Amino acid sequence: MSLLSKLRCITVDVTGTLLAYKGELGDYYCMAAKAVGLPCPDYKRMHEGFKTAYANMAKLYPCFGHAANMPNIDWWRTCVKDSFIKAGYDYDDETFEKVFRRIYSTFGSSAPYSVFPDSQPFMRWARKNGLIVGVVSNAEYRYQDVILPALGLNKGSEWDFGVFSGLVGVEKPDPKIYEIALEMAGNIAPEEVLHVGDSLRKDYLPARSVGMNALLLDRFKTPDAENWRQSGATVFPDLVAVQDWLTKADQILAGQQAQ
Incomplete structure (x- = not known):
């Protein structure tokens, strides 16, 4: 059985996970x-x-x-x-x-941002496979209404719901932002959700604290990645690797390794 069959929802961070800043x-x-x-x-x-x-x-x-x-x-x-x-x-x-x-x-436009080439395909693949896709970010409302759509990441084709700190009044690493995500996904069980982010403190640990599965991306080969692994996190270089991992049989969910 693949990991995919055990999940109902995937949530993703934005900056460093789906997109990056261009220039300085x-x-x-x-x-x-x-x-x-x-x-x-x-x-x-x-x-x-x-x-x-x-x-x-x-x-x-x-x-x-x-x-x-x-x-x-x-x-x-x-x-x-x-x-x-x-x-x-x-x-x-x-x-x-x-x-x-x-x-x-x-x-408030697409100008300062670039989308990683695997972001849109990964989100569309997840939705095509029956997963609910949510965005969880410490960001203001323009990310939802303007920036993500301008970058080709649209609600309804790439993601189903968004939890943005400027709109809900809670921000990472407060675990409440992940509880809100669970509610917005339809009050599904946390063990049926996988969160993907790029911060041990803001993504992995608080998502795990509410019972969600989690893993981290190391897109920029940060020295912190070794500490992430030592803390029990599963780390991948990109979303292509995550997709491949999710479709392989007989795997153990990232979050369940720490249980």
Whole structure:
């Protein structure tokens, strides 16, 4: 009996699993600044400024301001403004708004992202084989409504439901986000679900804690992968390998190895 016959649902992470960022953050901030006649900000300072600003906003207003009823655009406006300030660029309000609108628009489109070539085929294969496919991501609503569809990953053809932190108000590694996924899949048993992600802390461990099966992708040959294996996780290089593994007979589900 193959693993496929034991499952009713597969859930997948987004960034690092289905898609990746193209280029560097500084590329897009530079293009936005130059578009309004400003010099290109320093890439390194901009990257560090963004990391700090994003961490602060995520702490103050988690899930993109969900609990505070903060509009998504306002959350990002504050985050981007603080990113520039921490990088040493304090523009006047009118100039900043012009820069920000370009950045916000860019990251709400397909432009900064590339889909891994095996993502769409894997999701379609899973659905063709009768599995419910869900997306579980620490992402804002535009991933569901704009970004994934613009990248050719559409609800109804590649996935059936999405659990996005900005919409449900819960984010990884909180196990509740996986409990929500189980509910949205039709309240199916966790042992009938396999989660695929790229983070031991955010994907594998919390999914396992609610009884789901889980495995990890190591698309970028990260040194952390060895630690993942030592922690009991099954690790694959891509979704092609996952598909092959799922169709082989007499396998043991990844999550069940830790039971």
